[in-house]
Amino acid sequence: AQSVTQPDIHITVSEGASLELRCNYSYGATPYLFWYVQSPGQGLQLLLKYFSGDTLVQGIKGFEAEFKRSQSSFNLRKPSVHWSDAAEYFCAVGARTGGFKTIFGAGTRLFVKA
Amino acid sequence: EAGVAQSPRYKIIEKRQSVAFWCNPISGHATLYWYQQILGQGPKLLIQFQNNGVVDDSQLPKDRFSAERLKGVDSTLKIQPAKLEDSAVYLCASSPIQDPKEYFGPGTRLTVT
Numbered sequence: 524a525q526s527v528t529q530p531d532i533h534i535t536v537s538e539g540a541s542l543e544l545r546c547n548y549s550y551g552a553t554p555y556l557f558w559y560v561q562s563p564g565q566g567l568q569l570l571l572k573y574f575s576g577d578t579l580v581q582g583i584k585g586f587e588a589e590f591k592r593s594q595s596s597f598n599l600r601k602p603s604v605h606w607s608d609a610a611e612y613f614c615a616v617g618a619r620t621g622g623f624k625t626i627f628g629a630g631t632r633l634f635v636k637a
Numbered sequence: 638e639a640g641v642a643q644s645p646r647y648k649i650i651e652k653r654q655s656v657a658f659w660c661n662p663i664s665g666h667a668t669l670y671w672y673q674q675i676l677g678q679g680p681k682l683l684i685q686f687q688n689n690g691v692v693d694d695s696q697l698p699k700d701r702f703s704a705e706r707l708k709g710v711d712s713t714l715k716i717q718p719a720k721l722e723d724s725a726v727y728l729c730a731s732s733p734i735q736d737p738k739e740y741f742g743p744g745t746r747l748t749v750t
Binding site for chain 1: 735742743
């Protein structure tokens with residue numbers, strides 16, 4: 524069965540420091556992978572996606588993620604965190620089941636300290 | 638283009654009452670999804686439509702939840718009767734047919750007291 528694991532429930536980083544959020548997935552075929560961000564009271568915003576091709580994908584707001592098939596991982600990175608990046612981050616895998624459906628991880632809450 | 642619209646944005650009801658949520662997907666999107674997001678968790682798919690047919694409703698609690706997508710456009714999700722554990726944000730998303738990228742609406746926050 525398809526699943527997504529985000530090992531860190533919450534992470535705290537200092538403003539200006541680098542960030543890496545971990546994501547591991549379980550899926551039998553080539554996955555479609557996503558990272559979403561959700562600020563309090565807001566909807567889900569797509570940061571970036573991987574469908575095929577270059578395994579290092581660039582997204583909005585300075586985020587990037589790297590697909591590593593051998594490790595079944597799709598970790599999200601940002602070189603320098605801003606206070607406005609504090610939010611909940613969700614990794615997701617798109618599974619083909621007739622149509623497509625998206626399976627989300629439990630999320631990682633990012634706290635940014637001054 | 639206009640995004641996915643949902644209403645109401647907030648709803649407070651007492652347990653055992655009924656409630657309905659409405660979703661209008663992006664024009665032309667054949668696939669529509671309803672998710673339940675309980676506080677502190679990731680969204681969980683409740684039901685997926687392709688046009689007006691159900692593709693996946695395996696995680697829909699069918700004893701109390703129902704959904705329809707008449708004419709393959711708008712959709713309504715109903716809970717009857719509501720329980721305390723139904724308190725959550727209900728997200729609607731849509732996508733073009735056979736496209737894995739989903740577009741999410743702002744959600745409806747339901748509080749059951």
